[in-house]
Amino acid sequence: MRIYKKELMKNFTSFRIGGEADIIAEPKDIKELVELIKFLRNKGIIFYILGNGTNVLVSDKGIRGCVVHIGKNLSKTKVNGTKIEAEAGTLLSDIAQLALKNKLQGFEQLSGIPGSIGGAVAMNAGAYDREIKDVVASVNAINDQGRVVKLTKDALDFSYRRSVILEKGFIITSVTINLQPGDKNEIKANMEKYDTLRKNKQPLEFPSAGSTFKRPEGKYAALLIKDSNLVGESIGDAEVSSKHAGFIINKGNATANDVYKLMNLIKNDVKTYFNVDLEPEIKLWGKF
Helix, strand or coil: CEEEEEEEHHHCCCCCCCCEEEEEEECCCHHHHHHHHHHHHHHCCCEEEECCCCCEEECCCCEEEEEEECCHHHCCEEEECCEEEEECCCEHHHHHHHHHHCCEECCHHHCCCCCEHHHHHHCCCEECCEEHHHCEEEEEEECCCCCEEEEEHHHHCCECCECHHHHHCCEEEEEEEECEECCHHHHHHHHHHHHHHHHHHCCCCCCEEEECECCCCCCCHHHHHHHCCCCCCEECCEEECCCCCCEEEECCCCCHHHHHHHHHHHHHHHHHHHCCCCCECCEEECCC
16 A cells, blocks of 8 residues: 655645645555555544545645545456446546447447546536436445445436435445447547537636536526626636636636635625525535
């Protein structure tokens, strides 16, 4: 297991923001992950599960306790017919490439989401009218008793940007997805189509955490933000993207406090103009 002490979390997040973590631990395999979680729970040590760091804003004051980084060490994959089993740290982009190689369709819309499969399943990530729940067959997860259990799709109780995983504090170790046989050229063309859409519509040239707010029922957060005249609004180096109002971007040296203040400004203005309460999609870690 690799251990980092007093490491800046900005080195582990897509926002490139975040103060020091007391400890960052990187288990080398699932067995070591299970043992680490048992140890932390038995000792009463606060811990956070970090995948690819793409959906989190870490306080400038950092993180007390332990950050368990599930990354490339836990990214083994296996193909069995139309099913792909992937450890929790596997990037969605890598799963998409594996599906393409094996002529399996159904993952194309999800291929550009810049996260790992464990985090994507936990929050039921989605894009272009497709969600992770549409392809998940089952997951293996560490439950609150420290045992690895298998959960079927129905047991995961998916809904918009949520699953039972987060609510029960379970930790995903691996995911099995079920796809369909397809034409390799068609799969590749669809992946390229969605990749082009992302590049044209999202501010991928700047650090961000993706969509800042969840979609309110029957509405679009980005449109509400745009119609509140907030495009280009900034606090410090945190800015509402002119390319996609649903994104807050880091123009270079944004602090977590800059982003947090901007999020609150957005929430207040949208509430004032449209009487809609925006709920953050990104996770806030630490003290703000």
